[in-house]
Amino acid sequence: AQKVTQAQTEISVVEKEDVTLDCVYETRDTTYYLFWYKQPPSGELVFLIRRNSFDEQNEISGRYSWNFQKSTSSFNFTITASQVVDSAVYFCALSKGSSASKIIFGSGTRLSIRP
Amino acid sequence: GAVVSQHPSWVICKSGTSVKIECRSLDFQATTMFWYRQFPKQSLMLMATSNEGSKATYEQGVEKDKFLINHASLTLSTLTVTSAHPEDSSFYICSAPGLAHTGELFFGEGSRLTVL
Numbered sequence: 447a448q449k450v451t452q453a454q455t456e457i458s459v460v461e462k463e464d465v466t467l468d469c470v471y472e473t474r475d476t477t478y479y480l481f482w483y484k485q486p487p488s489g490e491l492v493f494l495i496r497r498n499s500f501d502e503q504n505e506i507s508g509r510y511s512w513n514f515q516k517s518t519s520s521f522n523f524t525i526t527a528s529q530v531v532d533s534a535v536y537f538c539a540l541s542k543g544s545s546a547s548k549i550i551f552g553s554g555t556r557l558s559i560r561p
Numbered sequence: 562g563a564v565v566s567q568h569p570s571w572v573i574c575k576s577g578t579s580v581k582i583e584c585r586s587l588d589f590q591a592t593t594m595f596w597y598r599q600f601p602k603q604s605l606m607l608m609a610t611s612n613e614g615s616k617a618t619y620e621q622g623v624e625k626d627k628f629l630i631n632h633a634s635l636t637l638s639t640l641t642v643t644s645a646h647p648e649d650s651s652f653y654i655c656s657a658p659g660l661a662h663t664g665e666l667f668f669g670e671g672s673r674l675t676v677l
Contacts, residue, residue: 481666489652491605491668537604547658547666548595551605 448473450540450552458558459528466524467555469538479541480521481549486534533559565657567669574645575677582640582672584655590635591657599652611638645676
């Protein structure tokens with residue numbers, strides 16, 4: 447069965463620090479998709495990234511970067527030079543079964559950036 | 562703008578009543594939609610897959626008679642919480658996939674249900 451583990455329940459850092467959010471997944475599927483979403487206090491989900499299992503290239507988007515390692519079943523997310531607006535709950539997610547759209551979420555990491 | 566819209570955004574009802582939540586895809590058709598439930602400070606739990614023109618597929622542990630799902634058109638799925646109780650109070654979110662080749666997945670804004 448698929449499973450996503452985000453061991454860090456809450457993280458608090460001072461603004462401008464770098465922070466890494468960990469995500470470990472379990473799946474028996476050979477083809478799967480991994481996601482990161484941001485959920486600010488308003489509740490809506492903000493899409494950050496989707497990565498398929500055949501693409502292990504790390505990705506950088508501005509201050510955000512992702513490290514996908516199939517060997518350790520991890521898909522970690524790093525925010526460099528954090529800002530107060532980055533404060534939110536971040537969810538890592540994994541596709542379930544053959545559908546890339548049916549996804550299950552990890553428990554989330556609540557990130558607080560202190561000014 | 563939002564490509565998946567939910568209505569209502571929030572609803573308060575009395576225990577024992579039924580509440581309907583709509584999930585509508587805007588400007589695109591969705592033969593499949595997904596419903597999630599999120600309790601305060603918890604993760605999103607997949608409840609069911611809504612299939613246009615056929616029965617919904619429920620995840621293990623989700624009561625199908627309690628959470629009625631209807632996907633009557635290519636742009637609308639509804640979730641009805643029947644005989645709601647305070648423990649059903651939660652944030653309900655739907656999602657719909659966009660065009661297959663894009664891999665996009667759109668989430669609604671969510672509907673917050675409070676049962677008194």
